[in-house]
Amino acid sequence: MIVDSALYRDGVRVPLDCTIDDLSRLRAECDETNEFVWIGLHEPTEAELERVAAIFNLHPLAVEDALMAHQRPKLERYPDSTFLVLKTLWYVDETDAVETGEINVFTGRDFVVTVRHGKGAELHTARLMLEQRAAVLSHGPSAVSYAVCDRVVDEYLKVAGELEIDVDEVEASVFSEEETDETERIYILKRELAEVRRAVLPLREPMNRAATGAVAGMPMDAAPYFRDVADHLGRVAEAIDTLDSLLSSAFEAQTARISLQLSKVSAQQNEDMRKISAGAALVLVPTLIAGIYGMNFDHMPELHWFFGYPFALVLMAGVSLYLYLRFKRSGWL
Structure with a gap:
């Protein structure tokens, strides 16, 4: 217009x-x-x-x-x-x-x-x-x-x-x-x-x-x-x-x-994964020992040994303590 x-x-x-x-x-x-x-x-x-x-x-x-x-x-x-x-x-x-x-x-x-x-x-x-x-x-x-x-x-x-x-x-x-x-x-x-x-x-x-x-x-x-x-x-x-x-x-x-935020998240995830892996290892070793000595075969070493049960418990605790100390020293826990 x-x-x-x-x-x-x-x-x-x-x-x-x-x-x-x-x-x-x-x-x-x-x-x-x-x-x-x-x-x-x-x-x-x-x-x-x-x-x-x-x-x-x-x-x-x-x-x-x-x-x-x-x-x-x-x-x-x-x-x-x-x-x-x-x-x-x-x-x-x-x-x-x-x-x-x-x-x-x-x-x-x-x-x-x-x-x-x-x-x-x-x-x-x-x-x-x-x-x-x-x-x-x-x-x-x-x-x-x-x-x-x-x-x-x-x-x-x-x-x-x-x-x-x-x-x-x-x-x-x-x-x-x-x-x-x-x-x-x-x-x-x-x-x-x-x-x-x-x-x-x-x-x-x-x-x-x-x-x-x-x-x-x-x-x-x-x-x-x-x-x-x-x-x-x-x-x-x-x-x-x-x-x-x-x-x-x-x-x-x-x-x-x-x-930087993504790097922090990734680092935190890695930290969490290390802690989870360390915790899994602490549970895995005693489970492995208990599993082996719980197979109930007749001809297993030390099966009828009087101190076999206490020995297995001490072995589990000792290995777990060793792993815990190593993980703690390395920062995984």
Whole structure:
């Protein structure tokens, strides 16, 4: 749907007696060099976007990308327009998740068309703030591109701040005295950092080009504004790299703690097995002696000896005592 449409002259919104959908008339009103049109769309249908493309002569390939969404951040130059793709991010604290959307920006000599997908980074606030800064808005369509980029990158900073809080919580849990397992949460956070990285890193090259005035169709006096955006984008990239490194260290510490716990369990099991084996040996030897002398054969040695029974008892006790002392000395008991 078409969210808003307006004509700007010398950085000031011009009130027009036309509906928000009357794009042809709005386009016809823009006939001076210091004027431009800004059309804002949110998840338009194919028919709506084709209608806008026909009025502003947008390139079919860029229109297809804007309709399908799920594009990689990029900046492309076509004969009559520039096409910029931005990934929008917002953070869901309940699930430690980073959700993504997309904004596509078409800019020409006298028009800007923004196509937004998803709930993140609404542009109405950016439009109102830009309308209060006539000096910036007087730069034309490039000012709108700057405002959109600045709005999106500011959200990146907020997301990075939320992720930093989560990483601090993971570190505190991993290095606490309590035995906790943060492996799953570490994996989730690293996956979300990868999502942020996919939005941030491809955008750095287009912003650096805009910051140096290397983008055709963007005036050089707009470059300082894009340098500010590029600086913020660099801060986000550095923060994400740092957080990813901290999570890797926390994961290694968590793995070492788990390995240590398993080693302790294994050592305790070995200790228990030694005690069980020693106890079994103490029972086995007397049982063996009793079993042999209880077979009741007539021609067994010492079978009718008067001291045979006391001797068997003493033998059992002596061997058992010997084994007990050896096991005790070796630490098995």
